[in-house]
Amino acid sequence: MIAKTESDIKNLRLAGKYLAEALAATARAVKAGVTTAELDMVAEREIRARGGVPAFLNYKPRGAAYAYPAALCISVNDEVVHGIPSEEHTLEDGDIVSLDLGLSYNGLFSDSAITVIVGGECDDAAKNLLEGTREALRQAIKVIKAGAHVGDVGAAVELVAKKYKLGIVEELGGHALGKTVHEKPFIPNMGHKGNGEKLVAGLVLAIEPIMTEGSPDVGVADDEWTYLTLDHSRAAHFEQSLLVTEDGCEILTPFL
Numbered sequence: 001m002i003a004k005t006e007s008d009i010k011n012l013r014l015a016g017k018y019l020a021e022a023l024a025a026t027a028r029a030v031k032a033g034v035t036t037a038e039l040d041m042v043a044e045r046e047i048r049a050r051g052g053v054p055a056f057l058n059y060k061p062r063g064a065a066y067a068y069p070a071a072l073c074i075s076v077n078d079e080v081v082h083g084i085p086s087e088e089h090t091l092e093d094g095d096i097v098s099l100d101l102g103l104s105y106n107g108l109f110s111d112s113a114i115t116v117i118v119g120g121e122c123d124d125a126a127k128n129l130l131e132g133t134r135e136a137l138r139q140a141i142k143v144i145k146a147g148a149h150v151g152d153v154g155a156a157v158e159l160v161a162k163k164y165k166l167g168i169v170e171e172l173g174g175h176a177l178g179k180t181v182h183e184k185p186f187i188p189n190m191g192h193k194g195n196g197e198k199l200v201a202g203l204v205l206a207i208e209p210i211m212t213e214g215s216p217d218v219g220v221a222d223d224e225w226t227y228l229t230l231d232h233s234r235a236a237h238f239e240q241s242l243l244v245t246e247d248g249c250e251i252l253t254p255f256l
Helices: 005-030 038-051 126-143 149-162
Strands: 074-078 096-105 108-117 173-176 185-186 203-206 209-210 218-220 227-229 235-237 241-246 250-251
Touching: 005 038, 005 096, 005 108, 005 241, 038 096, 038 235, 096 126, 108 126, 108 235, 108 241, 126 149, 126 203, 126 209, 126 235, 126 241, 149 235, 185 203, 185 250
Parallel strands: none
Antiparallel strands: 074 096, 096 108, 173 185, 173 203, 203 241, 209 235, 218 227, 241 250
């Protein structure tokens, strides 16, 4: 959406603030022995405590066999995105855990994701994966402003991926949002400077590099939601919602 009114901008800022707080609380709850279903309960509780509504719960995009059954997308190790929380999935030290969360507040949407390591300790490959994916987000945000192109964003992400020798999942990427949780344009994580749709002031975007430590090829699990790497390499995902301005952008979902 294009945010044009002070009311829209105020509610987008509140939606982003509340989402950042809920996501941070969920990340603090990540520990060995905790089930992914328990983290989903934390995420939904934190969203509703702030007057928000979980954006993903019962979300059913075109072509989906059934609506997404949880508030939180939680993807572990070789799960890339859209992992469904489960009472049977217990986290272990060293697991790479992507937490993807969205909410609506007064009818406006915000979307953010962070990847964490259970217990904090991990191998060098995992450190490289998380550092590279987060750096790709930082560099993508730096090029966003009115007049920039969608291809500028993808090119910035792709450059970082090459530096860290990470795979880019081509099928997945960022998007606009605002009145709904997913809107056009799609923001791919690869591209060429100067190509693609031009960004305008007031446009609300979710930028989300999604990378793998091995092959970027993915498939969809039997649950018809969870994306998995075909070579079982691990994946990471960082995402922030932002508002495009004339000379840059305003981050709506700061990492806390």
